[in-house]
Amino acid sequence: MLDVSRIRQDFPILNRRVYGKRLVYFDNAATSQRPVQVIEAIRRFYSEYNANVHRGFHWLSQEASRLYEDAHEEVAKFIGAEWDEVAFLRNTTEALNLVATTLAGSLVGRGDRVLVTLMDHHSNMLPWLTLSRRLGFRVDFVDITEEGYLDYADLESKLAKDVKVVAVPHASNVVGTINDVRRVAKLAHEYGALVVIDGAQSVPHIPVDVKELDADFLAFSGHKMLGPMGIGVLYYRKEAVRDLEPGMSGGGTIKTVPCSEDYRLCSPRWGDLPWKFEAGTPNVAGALGLVEAVRYLSRIGMTNVMEHERSLVRRMMDGLMGLGGIRILGPLKPEDRTGLVSFVVKGYHHDAVAAGLDVMGVAVRSGLHCAHPLHQRLGIEGSVRASFYIYNTLEEVDYFLECLGSILGRQT
Numbered sequence: 001m002l003d004v005s006r007i008r009q010d011f012p013i014l015n016r017r018v019y020g021k022r023l024v025y026f027d028n029a030a031t032s033q034r035p036v037q038v039i040e041a042i043r044r045f046y047s048e049y050n051a052n053v054h055r056g057f058h059w060l061s062q063e064a065s066r067l068y069e070d071a072h073e074e075v076a077k078f079i080g081a082e083w084d085e086v087a088f089l090r091n092t093t094e095a096l097n098l099v100a101t102t103l104a105g106s107l108v109g110r111g112d113r114v115l116v117t118l119m120d121h122h123s124n125m126l127p128w129l130t131l132s133r134r135l136g137f138r139v140d141f142v143d144i145t146e147e148g149y150l151d152y153a154d155l156e157s158k159l160a161k162d163v164k165v166v167a168v169p170h171a172s173n174v175v176g177t178i179n180d181v182r183r184v185a186k187l188a189h190e191y192g193a194l195v196v197i198d199g200a201q202s203v204p205h206i207p208v209d210v211k212e213l214d215a216d217f218l219a220f221s222g223h224k225m226l227g228p229m230g231i232g233v234l235y236y237r238k239e240a241v242r243d244l245e246p247g248m249s250g251g252g253t254i255k256t257v258p259c260s261e262d263y264r265l266c267s268p269r270w271g272d273l274p275w276k277f278e279a280g281t282p283n284v285a286g287a288l289g290l291v292e293a294v295r296y297l298s299r300i301g302m303t304n305v306m307e308h309e310r311s312l313v314r315r316m317m318d319g320l321m322g323l324g325g326i327r328i329l330g331p332l333k334p335e336d337r338t339g340l341v342s343f344v345v346k347g348y349h350h351d352a353v354a355a356g357l358d359v360m361g362v363a364v365r366s367g368l369h370c371a372h373p374l375h376q377r378l379g380i381e382g383s384v385r386a387s388f389y390i391y392n393t394l395e396e397v398d399y400f401l402e403c404l405g406s407i408l409g410r411q412t
């Protein structure tokens, strides 16, 4: 198991006090904290290696380029991919938008359909909805079950030859469900559809191997897994994108731009993968910070991360059930969930609960969590979400339950 007290020493922010109380940080699904190793990697880049990459012959630029390319290799390995199967973008949202803008118009057009799920975060849903209006394709929602699982029967019933893409979250940021995305990929591939997996809440918390999942695309964010903000990753299956124009272009994305003599016709020849997907100056410091994050998590082991969070989830769910009058969202089996628990307290507004916890030093998220259709499906106007990571402890969960109990005037 994890040596949590040792791990906590690497996170200076956890020593902060808020309202005179020790900080209990349970908002990790929004963004995690960063260890000193990541902070130091960013400092080192700017003080020792800073130069633009792939744009200079000079020594510093060559060095920065090599470090940046090595970063692709290490991050790719973390999810079982090759170095040229991952592009660095700003975050999950940008990566998923890039998938949509790259596929829409070339692979998905008028008369086609895209399936998204009611469990999806807006970032894997709104790019498709927006483009569907412009390009004349249809977006259909796959339902969830009453227990908060993906409804695989509904997915099967909606799959047909005109479905070109199935977008699905690997793990839900609200109900916490870990979806069987391998099964989704198998079903989608039977109909010739591509699968776009939102890995924002899975890659930081459970072992992920893109080849085992048979993913066509998978996106995740560095800042939710100990890395810096402003760096995200898109995995793509090379055969799926080799011949496509990138949905975002500009400096760094091309080999040449040959033009006719009168410049009326210019047709860019796109760069090799992954560069054709990385438009403009990249976040090199962020990439190097992400490498440190990936090393940190690899040293711990992702199975250990998952087990640790599972023990926190179990304690939290037992405690919430003990308090009574609380509706826990999503599966009741901790082994089917990632490291978060969202809930609704009967008779209390979610923001009031979060505010009450805040003054006791406990940071949680309340609201709709960028998943409005899901909350509509659940028939609720918002929820409180406690989300865990490697530095959280069972004692913190107990303290949380004590605080919540006192807000509600109930004993834990």
Ligand SMILES: Cc1ncc(COP(=O)(O)O)c(C=O)c1O
Binding pocket: 029, 030, 091, 092, 093, 094, 121, 123, 124, 169, 171, 172, 173, 198, 200, 201, 221, 370
């Ligand atoms: C499931 C899921 N997808 C996508 C995102 C968007 O991540 P980012 O804001 O890093 O782009 C989040 C963030 O909350 C998320 O939880």
